[in-house]
Every structure is written in C-alpha cells, then in structure tokens.
Amino acid sequence: MAANSKKTPLMHETSQLLALPAEVLINILRRVYDGPLVDNIKELNTLWQCRQIDELKPYVEQVFADKFLDWTFIHIDLGFYIIKWDNEEVDTHLQLAFEFKGWEDADRTRAVFRDLYTYDEKKIWPEHVVKILIKKWKKLMGYEACADVPCYVIQVARLINDTEIPDLEFNYEKREISFDWIGMLDEFFLEENDMKLWDHPEACLFHAIERFKVDFLQNDEKATALQEAQNKRQHIIQQTGCEPTDDPQIWARIPEREYSPNDRDQRLRVKVDRLAAFYDIEPSAAKEELIDLHQSLSGKLQMTQMYFQYVCGFESLCNVPVVVTDAYTFLPPLHTCDDYLGKEGETKWQNPDFRVIGFDDDASESSDSHCDDDSDCPSRQI
Structure with a gap:
C-alpha cells in the first residue's frame, strides 16, 4: 500500500464510526444536545456542522427534523x-x-x-x-x-x-x-460561526472594513488587498491576542444586505428608552456601552446576543425568556406575561x-371603533 494512502488512527476511528448502523448513529447524534437547554447551546451549532461530513449529513438532518425543529420559532x-x-x-x-x-x-x-x-x-x-x-x-x-x-x-x-x-x-x-x-x-x-471567529471588537471592526473593501476590487487587485489584510490581521493578533481565522478569504465574503448603522442605532436608543419607561426601569450604563459597541461593529449577531443577555434582566417581570432581534424588538409571549395581561x-x-x-401620530383624536377588512386601522408602533 502506498504511503499516501495509509490511514491515520483518526481516519480509522472515523471509518469505524461510519460503519455503525444508521439507528446507532442517529442516537449518538441526538445525544450531542442532551441535557439542560441553556448549557448546551454551543453543542447545537457543533451538531449542525457535522453535516460537512457527507456520510453524516443525512443523519444530522434527520435529527434536526425529528427533534430540533420543534424548538424553532x-x-x-x-x-x-x-x-x-x-x-x-x-x-x-x-x-x-x-x-x-x-x-x-x-x-x-x-x-x-x-x-x-x-x-x-x-x-x-x-x-x-x-x-x-x-x-x-x-x-x-x-x-x-x-x-x-x-x-x-x-x-x-x-x-x-x-x-x-x-x-x-x-x-x-x-x-x-x-x-x-x-x-x-x-x-x-x-x-454564528463567523462571529465566533471575531470575539474581539477591534478584530470585528477590521473584519467588517476589509471584507467590504475587497468586495469592490477587481480580481487582479484582490490578491494584493488580501495580502495587506493578512498583514493587518497579524498586527491585530499581536495587539489583542485575538486569533480570528487562518483563512483571509473570509473577508471577501459578500454580506447579504447593506446595513445602516446610524438608523439602527437610533432605533435601539428609542426602543430601549421606551421599554425602560414602560417597565419603570432606570436606564443603566450597560445600555450606553452596548450602543457604542454597536456603532463600531457590523456583525449583528454579536450585538444581538450581548443585548439579549442584558435584557434578560426583564425575565423576572414576565417569568418568560425575552426574545430580542437585532432590530431591538421585544417579543414576550403575551399569554403568559402578567405585565401585559394584568x-x-x-x-x-x-x-x-x-x-x-388605533390612532395616527398627527391625528388629534383617536378612534375606538372596530376595524374591518376594507378600513384603514392606524396604529401606534415603536
């Protein structure tokens, strides 16, 4: 047997694993996320990444279809x-x-x-x-x-x-x-995987700038730009100790949408202030820190999760998890929240x-009549 075809111990163990019956493999994959829900968030992402192995892909999808779609909303x-x-x-x-x-x-x-x-x-x-x-x-x-x-x-x-x-x-x-x-x-x-690679704010900001810059370059200019980005990356690693990724091509990945940080920041301020007033809660310094961080990051998931952790302080009011989008919309389940239902x-x-x-912001009077299908129902929305 040629030297380059010799199996390593890891390859041998993997081959043995994939030789197991489908039912056994599925049960093994289901165990990845057993245990308390809050303590195993990272394992859920790890389980989905197992789809990168062709032999495991159908089994992972079956586990998600049978078990985890019921936890998806x-x-x-x-x-x-x-x-x-x-x-x-x-x-x-x-x-x-x-x-x-x-x-x-x-x-x-x-x-x-x-x-x-x-x-x-x-x-x-x-x-x-x-x-x-x-x-x-x-x-x-x-x-x-x-x-x-x-x-x-x-x-x-x-x-x-x-x-x-x-x-x-x-x-x-x-x-x-x-x-x-x-x-x-x-x-x-x-x-989520993208943001895991960029845990430090300076690295996140660098990541955002570089991938936008590279996107607008011609093919013959991208190699030079990526080399410059690699040099800057090394500088950031030295300054922050952050090791984002070994693949600079990730900076050339085109985002799905264009974002408006200033508009989103303003919506955050308004939403936070009104929610704090609604629950009669004094604003804290943590909110301003999050707002400042939001201005320097384009990675919306990190901002969302940090903000989600902050507003979890409101759980004691409703006795339910508070769901927050990166547009800062609060969605407590109404049918269990005493603060809404009394x-x-x-x-x-x-x-x-x-x-x-319903009423318009510019209207002087409110209407308390019911709305039918053909009528306009103005509303107050924040």
Whole structure:
C-alpha cells in the first residue's frame, strides 16, 4: 500500500464510526444536545456542522427534523398598540409567532410553520384583532418591508438571529409560512460561526472594513488587498491576542444586505428608552456601552446576543425568556406575561369589551371603533 494512502488512527476511528448502523448513529447524534437547554447551546451549532461530513449529513438532518425543529420559532413583530379593556387603556404588543407544524412535501425539504396564537386553545386574540394582525402582516411583507431590518427573528432553542429564510412563502388565510428549512439553518449557523471567529471588537471592526473593501476590487487587485489584510490581521493578533481565522478569504465574503448603522442605532436608543419607561426601569450604563459597541461593529449577531443577555434582566417581570432581534424588538409571549395581561391573566383577553384603539401620530383624536377588512386601522408602533 502506498504511503499516501495509509490511514491515520483518526481516519480509522472515523471509518469505524461510519460503519455503525444508521439507528446507532442517529442516537449518538441526538445525544450531542442532551441535557439542560441553556448549557448546551454551543453543542447545537457543533451538531449542525457535522453535516460537512457527507456520510453524516443525512443523519444530522434527520435529527434536526425529528427533534430540533420543534424548538424553532419564527417571530414577526407587528408593533405596540393601544388596547382598551374595561375602560382602561393598555399598551400591548401584537405579534405573530410561528411554530413547526409539518412538511409541505414528501421529501421533507420545505417545512410549514403556523402561528401558534391561531391554534392556541385559549384563543388569545379576538376575531377583530386577528383581522388587524393579518392586515398589518401583509403590509409588513409588502411596501413596508426594508432590506436592512428583516421583519422577523428566528429562534432556535435560545439562539436568536434574523438571517435569511430561503424560499419563504406565506399563507395569510391559514396564517402559515413555509420555507427551505435546511437553507435557513445553514444561514443561521453560518453567521454564528463567523462571529465566533471575531470575539474581539477591534478584530470585528477590521473584519467588517476589509471584507467590504475587497468586495469592490477587481480580481487582479484582490490578491494584493488580501495580502495587506493578512498583514493587518497579524498586527491585530499581536495587539489583542485575538486569533480570528487562518483563512483571509473570509473577508471577501459578500454580506447579504447593506446595513445602516446610524438608523439602527437610533432605533435601539428609542426602543430601549421606551421599554425602560414602560417597565419603570432606570436606564443603566450597560445600555450606553452596548450602543457604542454597536456603532463600531457590523456583525449583528454579536450585538444581538450581548443585548439579549442584558435584557434578560426583564425575565423576572414576565417569568418568560425575552426574545430580542437585532432590530431591538421585544417579543414576550403575551399569554403568559402578567405585565401585559394584568393580575387576571388570560381571562382578561376574553372580555367582550376588549378592542383596539388605533390612532395616527398627527391625528388629534383617536378612534375606538372596530376595524374591518376594507378600513384603514392606524396604529401606534415603536
């Protein structure tokens, strides 16, 4: 046998592993994420990366399809509205939260998610509010859509992001969405891996600048630019001790969207201030530090996760995990949050006097009438 074809011990062990029956391999892969949910976030990403081994790819996808899609949710923020109940006006948050329902096709390439509030036994939203939800949802998917801030946030277990959802389709009547779930998870974990390589702010900033610069160069200029980037990278490693990646080509990767840091920063400030006022919480220095960091980073996932850790202090108010997008939209599950529902909990939403009061910012008077399909329902949104 030629020397170059001799198997190393690692290759031999891998061959033995892949020779196991499919059922055994699947059970092994399922064990990667066993244990407490919060303690095993990193292992979930590791499990998805096992798809890079061709022999393991179908088994990993089967484990995610059978187990982890049930822990995946798509949230769409529809803004704050004024709710009137028993002559009392309450700020509440309208949202769509989609959970895994099943498959659109026999080969399980497209997953179908349905709005969990639609099928909740408690039926949290009255019918006239459902009409407003659907109307606002259609607008959000249409002329109100913007490229730099997606209208949705993806939640996989307790990981959150707003990466691309490939081949996303909507069924407004059934309040369902369908998409390429494998492509969605690819985008989701790819961005997380990118940000893991850049744990230091200076390295993150350098990464952002260089990959944007290289993108606009011609092919004959890219080699020189990448060499300069490599030299700068070595300088950053010496200064910060950060070892981002051994592959400078990552800087040439073109981002999916163009971002507007100034606009996003302003939205963050407004959202934080209003939420703090809503919960009667004093702003802390940590918020300003996060805002300053946001101005220097283009990697939105790191900012999102840091901010998510900060706002987790609000969990004690609602007794539920708070979900945050990098657009800084707060989505606590309304049917379990006493701060939204009051002491009477879910019974509050069953009151027949419950209705939405919509209004324009420029209007002098508010309307407390119900909205039908053909009428415009102005709302207050922050």
